[in-house]
Amino acid sequence: MALAKRIIPCLDVDNGRVVKGVQFVDIRDAGDPVEVSKKYNQQGADEITFLDITATHEARDTTVHTVEAIAAEVFIPLTVGGGIRTLDDIRRMLNAGADKVSINSAAVKNPDFVAEAAARFGSQCIVVAIDAKKVSGEGEMPRWEIFTHGGRKPTGIDAVEWAVRMVNNGAGEILLTSMDRDGTKNGFDLGVTRAIADAVPVPVIASGGVGNLQHLCDGVTQGGADAVLAASIFHFGEYSVPQAKAYMRERGIEVRL
Amino acid sequence: MNTHIAVIDYGMGNLHSVASALQHVAPDAQIEVTSDVNRVREADRVLFPGVGAIRDCMAEIRRLNFDKAIADTIASGKPLLAICVGLQALMDSSEENGGVPCLGHFAGEVKGFTNSTEFRAARDEGAASGERLKVPHMGWNQVRQAKNHPLWHGIPDNSRFYFVHSYCVQSRDADVIAGACHYGIDFSAALARANVFAAQFHPEKSAEHGLQLLKNFVGWNGQP
Numbered sequence: 001m002a003l004a005k006r007i008i009p010c011l012d013v014d015n016g017r018v019v020k021g022v023q024f025v026d027i028r029d030a031g032d033p034v035e036v037s038k039k040y041n042q043q044g045a046d047e048i049t050f051l052d053i054t055a056t057h058e059a060r061d062t063t064v065h066t067v068e069a070i071a072a073e074v075f076i077p078l079t080v081g082g083g084i085r086t087l088d089d090i091r092r093m094l095n096a097g098a099d100k101v102s103i104n105s106a107a108v109k110n111p112d113f114v115a116e117a118a119a120r121f122g123s124q125c126i127v128v129a130i131d132a133k134k135v136s137g138e139g140e141m142p143r144w145e146i147f148t149h150g151g152r153k154p155t156g157i158d159a160v161e162w163a164v165r166m167v168n169n170g171a172g173e174i175l176l177t178s179m180d181r182d183g184t185k186n187g188f189d190l191g192v193t194r195a196i197a198d199a200v201p202v203p204v205i206a207s208g209g210v211g212n213l214q215h216l217c218d219g220v221t222q223g224g225a226d227a228v229l230a231a232s233i234f235h236f237g238e239y240s241v242p243q244a245k246a247y248m249r250e251r252g253i254e255v256r257l
Numbered sequence: 258m259n260t261h262i263a264v265i266d267y268g269m270g271n272l273h274s275v276a277s278a279l280q281h282v283a284p285d286a287q288i289e290v291t292s293d294v295n296r297v298r299e300a301d302r303v304l305f306p307g308v309g310a311i312r313d314c315m316a317e318i319r320r321l322n323f324d325k326a327i328a329d330t331i332a333s334g335k336p337l338l339a340i341c342v343g344l345q346a347l348m349d350s351s352e353e354n355g356g357v358p359c360l361g362h363f364a365g366e367v368k369g370f371t372n373s374t375e376f377r378a379a380r381d382e383g384a385a386s387g388e389r390l391k392v393p394h395m396g397w398n399q400v401r402q403a404k405n406h407p408l409w410h411g412i413p414d415n416s417r418f419y420f421v422h423s424y425c426v427q428s429r430d431a432d433v434i435a436g437a438c439h440y441g442i443d444f445s446a447a448l449a450r451a452n453v454f455a456a457q458f459h460p461e462k463s464a465e466h467g468l469q470l471l472k473n474f475v476g477w478n479g480q481p
Binding site for chain 1 (some may be wrong): 274277281308371389391392393395398399417419422423439440461463467
């Protein structure tokens with residue numbers, strides 16, 4: 001008897017449609033978010049993460065309605081991220097049916113925001129999303145930094161120190177995305193995943209770079225992640241969630257079947 | 258007459274999920290999210306959810322007179338389902354927030370995972386082998402059905418349910434344990450006595466088994 005490692009399909013949603021870009025350039029349409037969520041629920045996904053990548057403010061209302069529609073039909077945990085900047089944004093998403101919200105740039109801009117959010121809504125619903133890039137060169141001590149704006153803007157903040165600080169501020173979970181790997185299908189950055197999983201007492205979700213089922217296993221066994229997040233391998237039918245779980249189970253990883 | 262289910266709202270967290278899950282399994286039921294004790298008294302069955310810090314929860318429960326309404330519901334024999342902090346609030350006390358007296362319906366304490374020496378030993382042992390016991394206990398864990406109960410109907414033993422909590426229930430009365438779970442230490446995943454069933458996990462987030470449990474609750478007559 002043990003806690004299962006979670007498999008989390010991720011929906012990047014732009015203007016009400018699921019999309020997935022390769023390093024944020026090549027956007028392919030992957031469908032209606034409610035239908036996609038229902039499909040993953042039927043497949044036995046352990047959670048769903050919904051990342052709103054819409055830039056415009058007006059589209060936020062669309063997101064609220066989409067989250068409501070998903071929550072009315074899908075009875076597994078739902079995390080919503082993208083554009084969460086105020087306590088009111090959090091309240092709207094939780095009221096729409098999200099179980100957790102994921103905070104990214106707003107935390108970098110104002111680290112106290114995470115503390116305020118955790119104090120108001122509880123750590124259990126506050127996920128801090130960290131976009132990290134390796135900044136050390138060949139042969140140097142490995143070092144990763146936080147990047148914002150879809151990986152374009154460096155901040156100079158050390159990723160591992162940042163994760164620890166965010167947990168001290170009340171983050172209940174860390175969603176770690178390797179910006180070097182996102183969309184590449186070369187597998188997670190296991191170094192930064194492991195460094196953060198070892199450094200924080202809360203669960204860590206590994207994200208960015210999954211191209212095959214072995215990558216999911218590596219995230220857990222080598223990266224030490226409690227959950228693995230993937231988008232394109234599921235969206236375009238290369239693999240199903242049950243295939244992923246069967247593969248992991250055969251390799252001794254506890255999963256929910 | 259369609260069953261009227263009151264979902265107690267004492268201002269702590271979002272009750273949308275649990276109300277919509279109930280409506281999903283019982284389309285004809287009248288589901289009412291309410292902070293009015295009179296509506297709770299008039300309901301046929303009562304759902305007592307909870308999320309957040311126990312001190313704030315208990316303060317709001319008492320301020321809104323839900324302590325009395327819950328005691329009355331229990332005494333009336335109407336089915337009551339408590340979830341997560343709802344379960345914890347039914348215990349004698351919680352050590353969260355420096356120690357908080359609770360409603361005392363079940364004998365036992367709510368303890369922090371990381372305050373337990375046994376848990377810390379398991380965590381240290383796990384760390385050496387690469388297995389990390391993170392807190393909160395978040396995700397899908399197996400629940401052993403420690404006794405037969407109408408709310409387990411149609412749910413296989415050792416099914417997985419979704420948990421998210423940093424404090425766990427240690428029942429002092431083994432007879433009331435309906436579900437047992439293990440995460441570094443053994444703890445109570447569900448307690449049941451007479452017309453009360455209380456779960457640490459979230460049935461409203463536990464896919465088909467969770468929905469089955471809610472469906473069982475909607476059809477339950479309150480007899481064990």
